């Protein structure tokens with residue numbers, strides 16, 4: 523979630539660049555030096571444990587440069603003060619706009635059920651077969667199948683690289699996000715039901731991500747990802763999105779459908795304005811994990827329409843506010859392989875992320891109450907296509923395959 527930051531960034535950049543502001547003295551640090559200073563400051567600050575006061579909606583501090591200039595999104599008050607100190611040469615912070623949520627009295631927080639109850643109520647068939655099927659639907663021929671590693675553990679192979687299916691550790695929801703294996707990404711099934719009435723504690727389908735997996739798919743460094751970005755016209759705003767795995771094409775389809783929806787229902791338009799942004803190589807606030815904005819596969823819509831759990835305790839959004847977001851907009855994104863951060867307990871309502879494997883998994887799982895679909899049984903004796911990269915491991919032999927793949931063009 524970088525949108526609050528990006529929005530205020532532009533506002534402050536405007537302040538900094540305004541003609542009536544005195545020009546910075548010649549000895550002022552450069553923009554790059556100021557960014558580096560701020561990044562050092564925030565990286566040395568443990569912002570993950572900063573208490574958020576009731577009603578406080580500021581995001582923790584973030585630093586960065588947009589085409590418009592430099593900005594800081596101050597966190598709680600002392601971080602904001604620090605930001606002003608660092609930015610003493612003329613760039614000052616301003617309070618974020620009053621949101622609807624701030625004007626309305628906060629809803630009473632309901633006692634949340636224990637996390638284990640969430641999962642007991644929604645058993646997921648995160649079996650190797652179900653996960654493999656979803657990965658194949660999501661990523662097509664990039665997924666080369668499941669086999670066993672030298673220790674006999676199932677691994678999932680993408681472009682010659684193996685990802686451990688199950689590390690065998692018992693994990694809390696938080697641990698699944700901090701130390702994720704491929705199975706963990708599917709343990710909570712992203713719900714395709716709209717609107718979202720209520721989200722149970724720590725129900726965050728999609729927040730568990732195997733970072734190395736996304737690096738392989740979309741680029742392992744900022745420079746690598748940058749090479750894969752293309753421009754997409756998103757409802758009148760040009761945004762950069764990753765062309766790999768169909769992500770940019772999917773966003774283009776979303777935009778076309780949103781344009782048509784806005785024709786019918788102009789009230790939706792505001793959600794597609796003042797975008798928080800798409801590509802930005804950065805860690806998730808308060809963590810050492812890369813945000814999927816780093817891969818150019820996530821888009822933040824209108825910041826001013828948004829709520830983010832770091833701005834207010836998750837319990838305050840357990841039962842309301844998510845419904846403010848237009849159902850048709852959410853359904854369009856989901857139809858094209860995106861998940862919505864508004865369906866997370868740790869909500870991020872402006873955030874849409876391209877995760878076609880999760881949408882495929884949800885469709886296969888069907889409604890929460892129903893049984894998983896019968897296992898598909900295509901012929902197992904044929905070998906999959908060879909890996910794309912010359913340095914990749916040798917192609918899987920048919921006998922090595924743990925899960926036969928459906929719909930592959932076998933040789």
Ligand SMILES: [Zn+2]
Pocket residue numbers: 523524525815820821822870872873874
């Ligand atoms: Zn986001």
